[in-house]
Amino acid sequence: VGKVHQNVDVEFYNMTGIKVSWDADNKTFKLQGGFDNKESTFVHLADNSMVFQIGANPLQDVGAAIGDMRAAALGVDKIIVTNREAANKAISTIDRAIQRVSSERSKMGALQNRLDHTINNLGVAAENLTAAESRIRDLDMAQEMMEFTRNNIMLQAGTAMLAQANMKPQVVLQLLG
Template sequence: MGLRINTNTDAFNSYRNLSVTQGQMSKSLEKLSSGYRINRAADDAAGLAISEGLRSQTGGLKVAVRNAQDGISVVQTAEGALTEVHSILQRMRDLAVQASSDTNNSDARTAITTESNQLQSELSRIANSTNFNGTKLLDGSANTLSFQVGAGSSAANDTISFNFDTADVSTVATALASGGGNSYAVATPTAVTGNWTFSTTGVVASSTVAMGAAGSFNTVQEVADKLNSDTGFSANFRATVDQSNKLVVNATNGGTLATTAPGTGGAAGAAVSGGIQLDTAANARTAIDSIDVQIKAVSTARANLGAVQNRFEHTINNLNVAVENLSASESRIRDTDMAQEMMSFTRSQILSQAGTAMLAQANSAPQNVLSLLRG
């Protein structure tokens, strides 16, 4: 070939190869330092799209695991309270069996009734106070709660729902309240105002509660809470809210609640069957049957809660397996194979050194022309 000075083709060729090698080495350094095979879409466009989809699914499943764990906590909170409800019902049954014997005089039965009434009041308190993150679980208001346990949006496949109606302790408390009661329709709680008067027959007692101005209440439960907070009312009566969102008032002193006209905002009361009575042996035997019904209902509720807790635990195990396998799939696509990339880096490093040396040789080649000029 001829000797040319203005255009050093060998140097251009060496420079081009060196530039390619330097680019490859730079990419290898980036992959080795970041740990990712795909750092930008240009590294692997299809792989990036696939790995982002897998990453979304994996992230959603990890959150779903936490949701399922929260679901277990909700169930355990409700079931823990029902454990104590069972203990209370068993004690009330013991009292009813004790009151069934005529070895007890009227004073003894009065003392038995007093303890039974206190236990029934505790059932009402448990129903109204048991909650998880502000959601009441045992007062009949929770109804069906849905727990997101999947990464998708399908209500059928990605959620677990549980109906807490079977765990309505307020219904249990109302069923066992001493004396008869009335159910009041409070369609518009914000309209409730004026004085509400409640009285009993048999065991004479009455109470008048000043409800305050209209707009003081937003829910029927707030109306019930207002009544129960009045000391005169709570001495002889108990207010609860049933599953149909009606206000139920029971006499807890052994008397029968008389129907009275409520203040503005509610319809007149309809009679509700009385709860347990322990004043005679016959009534106490009837109370045993009533308590047995409630014990069975609470047992069913606890069984349902235990079953859904087991389901949550299996769901968590399944989700963790899915997270593990999806993470492995994403890793194969997105993460750097350090051993393989180190081989590529070593190759690029050697080629870079060789290319630099050859570029130096190519740059010095035109100097041979000077020997012709000196000849």
């Protein structure tokens, strides 16, 4: 995963075969590959914010908006220090810029924590689903084994009864003979 800004591609090939590229001129994402269903959406861009689908159901998503962090937007692109007053003004401008950047970083950190929590939650859910499926399969196997054992006992009992029925005429012949 790479940073999303000019001339940087973000690739998810290891996970899904999806390549997401950023077109800085048009300010759009381009998604390539990975989708069998046209209704699937991984990420979309609207009003300089991103929305990630994080669950299996609609509306299970999380949004992220990254503020403008360019030097011009932060007001640090034209800092010129020629005297003490300009230096003090520059320090104030840089302090405000640092506060804005720190605020954006904390928002991104909170989003990362939410995504990490979601990943862990989905991992636990998948593990629980696998365990439940295993229990169902085990129960089905136990049911089949019980049915097999019952049928085997019935077969052996039938064979024993047939053997006893065949022995009675021989006993009568022995008594007569």
